[in-house]
Amino acid sequence: MIAALSTRPALRAAVIGAYILLVEWSRAVASTIPGAVVPAILIGGAALLVTAVGWPAPQLGFGTSRLPLRILGGFALAAVLLLPAAVRASEAPIIPASFAMVAVIISVAQEVAFRGVLYAALDEAGGAPLAIVGSTVAWTAAHALSHPPAFLWAVAAAGLLLALWRWACRDLVAPIIGHVIADLAL
């Protein structure tokens, strides 16, 4: 099985995608249990980060070259992600301060899983177009259980933006920074 996964990129990408969706959906279901939200996020975040084991950091988009640009890009992405909510600040739900740390954990884990590992696996299997579209579809599907359907267009558009940045800049640092800031704010 492991040999098949290592020699067949498409199969590996499919298994990774299925695993990530299973984790995210399980987390969404577990979060419905009173008092289980934080443990579900922590366990789910750890389960997502496990996917990064064995992948070279540069292939996931990590690196320190031109770090100021990466950080600046993260701020720019955060500004774009938060702009609609900032214009209508009174309508924005506010996360409790106690959720700040778990917000950081799950944001990083999701970026590593979707724009890092899944993107890299799909890129190997079918190139950048498949990686961009595939990671965006998986990202949107992962939110299907936790968000009203009306939200999913915005979720998909955010996923597409982050995936395009990942492709265009070969960078995961900026999506992580942007995602973390957005989740901390909302």
Place this chain on the structure above:
Amino acid sequence: MKRPLLIAAAASVYLVAAWMVAPGFYDGFGPTQPYNWVCPPPIAGANSGASASSGHLVINVIDGTSDANTAFTADGQMSVSFLPGAFQAAGKTHVTVDITPVSPCPNPPDLHFTTNVYQVTADAPLIQVPPTTTQCQPACVAMLYSNLMPAPSFVYLADSPNGPWKNIGGTENQLLVIRADTNQLGYFAAGYPANAVNKNSPGSSQLLPIAVAVLIVGVLIAGIPLAILRRRAAGNVDEESDEEDDPEVTPRT
């Protein structure tokens, strides 16, 4: 230039998509709390839920002292608990309590309600003791709220749906539930002053626009020098190269 344009186009698509559903990129930390709205806010969208429920309770009275009991709506969104002897029930054998969601929804100009408004009635008055803050003396209300909305700061009480609304405090011992003690029944809602900020995140309603403005200004201020430096560096190699406009932060191989 193609890649920056694609990113700009994706950003534009996101802004349009996010604008159609407030607040936009709300990643959330679990399923949105189901809430049965009387007047669904725009953000509720398809999550409006079923109709808000009412509640009914009959409390036994023995030797003029009412039993302890809790009245709650069928959907659990609103409950009122009573300590023993909470009612002035001399001569009665029971006290009847009703909870009814109020429609049309009161919308006082100086308050933002983040829950339904409920009318709580009983056929006996509560005993008149100063309400405590945490001991449910003589009665206490607990109101569920949706995590789609800003967390309420207080529970408000009024004799009429038109107000005036009185702040009776609010504590949160359970996630997404705000409670307050009361020595009076009437109309209850949870929310916050229109000119105030959310207690869970002080200053948040003003902070978010400021934070985004700071991000934008910071990106512009820091980005322009970085772009100039990069353009100069790229220009030394090939001024007309397409590479110089590429935003790629990692070196191409």
